[in-house]
Amino acid sequence: MTHSQEEALALATTAVVMNDGVIEQIDSPLSLFNKPKSRFVAEFVGSHNIIKSGTGFSSLRMDKTRVSDNLSKTLKTGVRTKIADIEFLGDSARIIMKKRDQTIIASVDDVSFIKKEYTIGKEVFCHWDAKDLHDLEH
Numbered sequence: 268m269t270h271s272q273e274e275a276l277a278l279a280t281t282a283v284v285m286n287d288g289v290i291e292q293i294d295s296p297l298s299l300f301n302k303p304k305s306r307f308v309a310e311f312v313g314s315h316n317i318i319k320s321g322t323g324f325s326s327l328r329m330d331k332t333r334v335s336d337n338l339s340k341t342l343k344t345g346v347r348t349k350i351a352d353i354e355f356l357g358d359s360a361r362i363i364m365k366k367r368d369q370t371i372i373a374s375v376d377d378v379s380f381i382k383k384e385y386t387i388g389k390e391v392f393c394h395w396d397a398k399d400l401h402d403l404e405h
Contacts, residue, residue: 272312284308285321301328304404314366316371317403325402334362335384335392345394346371350387355380364393367369 272302276282276296284291284299284307290302291311303309304318309326316327333349348366360380362373375383 284311284338286311302401306365306403306405309403314374317366318371318400319369320400320402324404325400327371327395327400329361329372331395332371333394334364334373334375335394337392344397344400345392348391348393350385350391353385353387360385362391364391 276299279296281293282296282299283293285314286307292299292308294302294304299308299312300314303312303315303326303332306324306326309315309317309385316329316332318325333345346366346369347378348364348369350362351365351370352363354361358377359373360377362375362385364371364373372395
């Protein structure tokens with residue numbers, strides 16, 4: 268047993284995520300990270316956006332979220348938004364975008380971050396592949 272998420276993901280073959288003494292999900296670390304079953308697990312394990320999709324919600328990993336200046340005709344999923352904040356983390360950066368009550372974060376590597384001119388307040392198109400959305404059960 269550990270309370271260290273990093274240690275649990277690195278060492279466990281099966282991990283349990285609990286919320287207020289209730290089991291939210293029992294799964295392999297890979298599945299917990301890539302296919303969380305609930306909003307709590309997606310947010311707890313981290314690096315996920317929660318996207319409203321139809322009548323429910325889906326999780327989308329931050330590293331699967333893209334930021335572009337223009338809407339491409341080939342892209343079918345995404346939203347026009349504004350950059351609200353930028354967090355430079357050394358080997359990566361988080362581009363934090365907001366549209367009304369929705370916050371979406373894209374994690375980009377440092378090379379891509381340096382090449383693009385991300386600025387707070389800039390209008391951008393935030394998009395993703397539909398295959399990267401994972402429906403949440405609750």
